[in-house]
Amino acid sequence: MSKTLRLLALGLVSVLVFGCASRGVDSIAQPERTYKQQSYVIGISDQLTIDVWRNQDLSRSVIVRPDGFITMPLMGDVRAESRTPEALAEVISVALRQVIKTPEVTVTVTNPVSIAYQYRVRAMGQVNQPTSIAFVEGMTVMDLVLAAGGVSDYGAGNRAILNRETDQGTREYPVFLDDILNEGDIRTNYLLQPADILTIPEKSIWRGEF
Structure with missing residues (x-):
């Protein structure tokens, strides 16, 4: 084989090797951000x-039952779950107009128990401490990983997946945790939103990850 042909062959091999090794992070679609700060939604x-106002007999403190309802005088059961405080106040006000000329109703959430379950992010699989923590605006993938005690010795960090609920259903986004931790490449250190789940699979001997 001539020197020119050998150089061409080596060049082709290099292209194939580096092409396969490239993860193409720049071409990966960024996770769709569907979370928007909005009025609190009442939960169980x-x-x-x-x-x-001016009617203490109708004013009261109540806890939303497991079926999502509360009980009000003169009204009976009223659905509170999945409504904002303002929307629930309007429902109660409309119903009370049958007995009060101009009712003024205010609903305040004094103990938002359900928020602890509605607004959480979770890390599963090969982390040192699988965890479910309250979402905080500005939280990133690395914040969640650190809260979970980091990637375990058996975790394939560069095959982590971020699962996110979107308007089109659940979508999966690749996360390269090893690159973030070891190389400072933060391109997949995505911002989180409520209900995100980060899953880290176990290393595979067949992939040469041990």
């Missing part, structure tokens, strides 16, 4: 204070 077990 939340404690509410309902104040009917």
